[in-house]
Amino acid sequence: MRIACTVNGTPRVAEDVWEGTSLLGVLREHMDLPGSKNACEQGECGSCSVYLDGRLVCACLVLGGQAQGREVITVEGLASGEVLHPVQEAFLEAGAVQCGFCTPGLVVATHDLLTRTPQPTTVEIREALAGNICRCTGYVKIIDAVHLAAKRLTLPREGDGKGGGPRL
Amino acid sequence: MEFLQPTTWTEALAMKAAHPDAIPIAGGTDVMVEINFDRHRPPAFLDLTRIAELSEWGLDNGVLRVGAGVTYTQLIDELGDRLPGLAKASRTVGSPQIRNRGTVGGNLGSASPAGDAHPPLLASRAIVELASSAGTRRLPMHEFFVGPKRSAMRKDELIRAFLVAPAQGPQQFSKVGTRNAMVIAVCSFALAIEPDRRRVGTGIGSAAPTPVTAPEAERFLEGVLGEHDLWQTRAPVAESALLRFGELVAAAARPIDDVRGTAAYRRHALAVMARRSFVWAWNEYRAAA
Ligand SMILES: Cc1cc2nc3c(=O)[nH]c(=O)nc-3n(C[C@H](O)[C@H](O)[C@H](O)COP(=O)(O)OP(=O)(O)OC[C@H]3O[C@@H](n4cnc5c(N)ncnc54)[C@H](O)[C@@H]3O)c2cc1C
Ligand code: FES
Ligand code: FES
Numbered sequence: 416m417r418i419a420c421t422v423n424g425t426p427r428v429a430e431d432v433w434e435g436t437s438l439l440g441v442l443r444e445h446m447d448l449p450g451s452k453n454a455c456e457q458g459e460c461g462s463c464s465v466y467l468d469g470r471l472v473c474a475c476l477v478l479g480g481q482a483q484g485r486e487v488i489t490v491e492g493l494a495s496g497e498v499l500h501p502v503q504e505a506f507l508e509a510g511a512v513q514c515g516f517c518t519p520g521l522v523v524a525t526h527d528l529l530t531r532t533p534q535p536t537t538v539e540i541r542e543a544l545a546g547n548i549c550r551c552t553g554y555v556k557i558i559d560a561v562h563l564a565a566k567r568l569t570l571p572r573e574g575d576g577k578g579g580g581p582r583l
Numbered sequence: 584m585e586f587l588q589p590t591t592w593t594e595a596l597a598m599k600a601a602h603p604d605a606i607p608i609a610g611g612t613d614v615m616v617e618i619n620f621d622r623h624r625p626p627a628f629l630d631l632t633r634i635a636e637l638s639e640w641g642l643d644n645g646v647l648r649v650g651a652g653v654t655y656t657q658l659i660d661e662l663g664d665r666l667p668g669l670a671k672a673s674r675t676v677g678s679p680q681i682r683n684r685g686t687v688g689g690n691l692g693s694a695s696p697a698g699d700a701h702p703p704l705l706a707s708r709a710i711v712e713l714a715s716s717a718g719t720r721r722l723p724m725h726e727f728f729v730g731p732k733r734s735a736m737r738k739d740e741l742i743r744a745f746l747v748a749p750a751q752g753p754q755q756f757s758k759v760g761t762r763n764a765m766v767i768a769v770c771s772f773a774l775a776i777e778p779d780r781r782r783v784g785t786g787i788g789s790a791a792p793t794p795v796t797a798p799e800a801e802r803f804l805e806g807v808l809g810e811h812d813l814w815q816t817r818a819p820v821a822e823s824a825l826l827r828f829g830e831l832v833a834a835a836a837r838p839i840d841d842v843r844g845t846a847a848y849r850r851h852a853l854a855v856m857a858r859r860s861f862v863w864a865w866n867e868y869r870a871a872a
Contacts, residue, residue: 434585434586435584435624435628437615437618437619456619456620458612458616458677461680464680470656470683470684471680471683472680472683473612473681473684475619476610476611476612476616476680476681477611477615477684478608478611478614478615478630480586480588480630481608481611481632483588524679524680542764543679545678545679545763545764545765546678546679546680546681546764546765547678
């Protein structure tokens with residue numbers, strides 16, 4: 416089947432997709448967007464987390480055709496060109512990335528959390544990231560990274576004189 | 584394989600009638616696991632996510648009618664005050680990603696004995712609305728579940744909604760699992776107390792071939808509360824009555840030993856959850872006086 420949707424702000428079309436393909440398969444195999452990772456294909460690990468019409472979902476559990484006409488944002492859509500998103504920077508700086516396989520999903524899930532809750536408590540972070548599994552780093556540094564990103568995002572932007580407020 | 588994508592309910596029913604073997608898919612959080620692991624290759628998918636009315640809810644004559652496509656996140660955000668028991672259960676489902684996508688219609692469709700929406704729906708005596716191109720029927724929740732992962736839904740039918748009265752009093756839900764998130768219940772228990780109707784409702788999950796109620800426990804507690812006029816005085820309930828209530832709830836279960844726990848453990852945990860749930864609910868009722 417043919418699937419047309421908007422991905423990271425750009426209209427995209429995938430041709431000849433098998434009807435049983437997940438959105439994750441469509442992104443990775445038909446749209447050349449391998450940022451979202453495939454680790455479990457059963458909703459357990461969160462490494463495939465993307466936004467679908469503004470909602471955080473596991474791309475492996477969305478049937479490709481269900482994304483028809485919808486808006487998808489993947490981890491590739493968060494950075495501006497070569498400039499990393501503050502959430503990504505915070506993960507690097509806090510040492511929350513080892514093999515990096517879980518990182519794209521965690522970055523998108525963290526982005527979602529900070530959009531809704533700009534200054535989350537550690538408990539809120541744990542709850543929001545409960546669906547993202549990391550097998551290397553351990554969660555201490557990941558939680559540090561989220562706190563760091565929260566701090567950065569609510570600090571005044573250098574030189575814009577506008578003061579605080581999230582700039583996701 | 585076919586991909587059917589109706590945009591109205593009438594169209595969905597016509598498609599289901601024409602393709603009775605098509606697999607309905609809502610949030611996909613159960614269906615896609617089967618597909619990804621090639622456990623199942625249906626001849627067609629029937630995508631229900633384009634039908635706007637399915638993810639809406641409304642109040643009609645004092646009864647809530649909640650569309651089958653309403654997600655757990657919606658239940659928590661939009662109906663938490665009116666359906667506190669179901670909202671509590673929804674908060675324990677999977678992760679944010681799963682709650683954003685998973686629906687009550689899908690939970691009912693899978694009819695797993697461990698489905699977390701089922702005990703609170705049973706406790707508040709909800710009704711399921713099933714429809715086919717031939718018409719609509721409404722079934723009490725306890726008649727909907729007929730076996731492990733089997734429901735009374737026919738092949739030409741779809742789940743349209745569930746109907747339930749907004750909470751008339753305190754509601755509780757508890758679930759035993761190895762983690763605070765992302766767990767299938769070892770067992771679970773829901774309670775609804777309805778002071779206006781002098782009624783107690785229960786629901787048990789993961790401790791019988793289907794989700795079940797504990798009618799004897801309900802009648803026992805209603806008897807205790809009525810006999811001593813406790814609905815009126817809101818006095819504490821005797822410890823012996825609480826213990827008996829727990830025992831009767833445990834006795835209503837038909838648990839098995841499996842990888843998640845033993846039958847004996849499930850019975851024990853149910854008795855504890857039932858007792859505690861009632862104390863929490865009763866304290867809330869007393870504090871509201
Ligand atoms: C990681 C993970 C964690 C989970 N955790 C929990 C948990 O904690 N508690 C819990 O209860 N469940 C849990 N689940 C299971 C699942 O999320 C729920 O059962 C959910 O409610 C399914 O809803 P859905 O919309 O995604 O259903 P789908 O997968 O779309 O459908 C499920 C079934 O219902 C049928 N169906 C769907 N809608 C209709 C309709 N309107 N009419 C007729 N049939 C229909 C489908 O054909 C299918 O058979 C989890 C799943 C995953 C992957
Ligand atoms: S690959 Fe989707 S949750 Fe693991
Ligand atoms: S860094 Fe390796 S899985 Fe998280």
